[in-house]
Amino acid sequence: MMHFCPTCANVLLVRTDRSPHEFFCQTCPYIHPIETPIGDRTVLKRKDVDDVLGGAKAWENVDSTEERCPKCEHSRAYYMQIQTRSADEPMTTFYKCCNHACSYQWREK
Structure with a gap:
């Protein structure tokens, strides 16, 4: 103040x-x-953060592949590839476990 x-x-x-x-x-x-x-203290309202991967709808029409979930060991996972870095670098692959009880998400390392 x-x-x-x-x-x-x-x-x-x-x-x-x-x-x-x-x-x-x-x-x-x-x-x-x-x-x-x-x-005097003012608590600032944070902006809503946009989901970079597109939210839940981004996973609606994706393919699945043989990839083991690191959390539940399920043998299949949905995947999508997104260009997260500069164009001369490879795309990043994101996975989501096909086991609906798990639905763990991770990215390729």
Whole structure:
């Protein structure tokens, strides 16, 4: 929270080398002692994050392959390939376990 000088409207600074602490103006002789603690906290709302892989609908029409799930050891997994790096690097393969009880997702390492 910012406080402004009532005389010249500049931002007041805090001087902590004196007791009690005080607000002071750099351009005029205005000084105001700080008698009670002043605090203000604003919790910012985070932006909604877009799912880079397209969310649940991205897995609707994908093929499956023989790939073992590292979590449940199921033998098949759905897969899709997405270009996540520059064009001269290979595509990244993402997997999702075909076992609906598991549905673990991982990427090729």
